[in-house]
Amino acid sequence: MSSDPRDEIVTHLPALRAFAFSLTRNFALADDMVQDTLVKAWTKINTFEQGTNMRAWLFTILRNTYYSNRRKAGREVSDAEGIFTESLSEKPAHDGRLQMNDFRRAFVQLTDEQREALILVGAQGFSYEEAAETCGVAVGTIKSRVNRARARLAELLELDDNDKLEMTDQATMAVVSGARPSGALG
């Protein structure tokens, strides 16, 4: 009795939805894509190599579905209604980390390719190699997308300025913060 690799698919559903959602920024569209992906994965299971990363395989199917739909539609889906940014519950950040909604608002402004690379590497924990294979591009391409995505996010969130402040010595800091309300001048 060999086990059916398809039994494993269900365990990847939350990740598949999270990936679809970060790509589409739209619940309804994300779930439609997950549904398509499930059907394709089920019927093409013989193209899955046992022992390899099933999550990466499923993500590949999902993203191919997304990009081929996008090509047909001829445009990127936008988060015009703020679905992504507003629909997830805000959890309080007591520890000085960025407010999640600020972060989400910046995140949705990245290109599809940047969001995808960043989610795979930064959140899902794929290696650059796994991410490259999932996206069907060279490892160097993934690396540069991740770097550009981070730089763009930093720019949007103005992390640069905070870091510069942190590196100023304390005396200077005191003068600066005494001289003007922090953040009032850029």
Next chain:
Amino acid sequence: MVQSRRNSKEAEAIDENLKRVYQDMLEEQVPDRFLDLIAQLRAQDDQSGAGGDETGGASA
């Protein structure tokens, strides 16, 4: 040096936030429609497969 240290701090801060956003999404309840769909696909296989115990790749 300073530049790259700053970049890695940035990357850390960004990834931390990214993981929280992703974690929020992972914790979303998976709708029943997907479990129903899988059950449906499985039922179709059982019907057409007749033998029952075959795994996926019809053309072996």
